[in-house]
Amino acid sequence: LIADYETTLLQPxxxxxxxxxxxxxxxxxxxSRRAPTVSFMCKANATEVVTALAAQNIIAGCGNYYALRLxxxxxxxxxHGAVRVSFTHYTSAEExxxxxxxxxxxx
Numbered sequence: 624l625i626a627d628y629e630t631t632l633l634q635p636x637x638x639x640x641x642x643x644x645x646x647x648x649x650x651x652x653x654x655s656r657r658a659p660t661v662s663f664m665c666k667a668n669a670t671e672v673v674t675a676l677a678a679q680n681i682i683a684g685c686g687n688y689y690a691l692r693l694x695x696x697x698x699x700x701x702x703h704g705a706v707r708v709s710f711t712h713y714t715s716a717e718e719x720x721x722x723x724x725x726x727x728x729x730x
Contacts (some may be wrong), residue, residue, distance in 0.1 A: 625712045630654040645730045660709035669704045
């Protein structure tokens with residue numbers, strides 16, 4: 624039940640990130656093929672995106688997550704870093720909607 628709920632929450636976020644031209648999803652675009660943690664690259668500065676999200680009471684992380692070789696192999700800018708958000712069974716659909724709206728505004 625928890626996995627089904629997380630998948631239901633995750634898919635709208637994945638769909639948004641895939642469709643947003645200023646974002647690049649890292650990993651599968653199908654919620655059923657991943658954990659409810661999403662990393663993506665931004666055209667905007669990742670630190671500024673995370674700071675803007677925090678101003679809206681949305682917690683996210685950014686950086687290279689010690690995956691320098693992986694980021695290099697994927698031709699990603701490890702210095703720029705990726706934004707990462709995650710949630711679980713206690714996250715609400717409303718919170719995911721707020722995240723999507725905030726990302727749409729910020730990026």
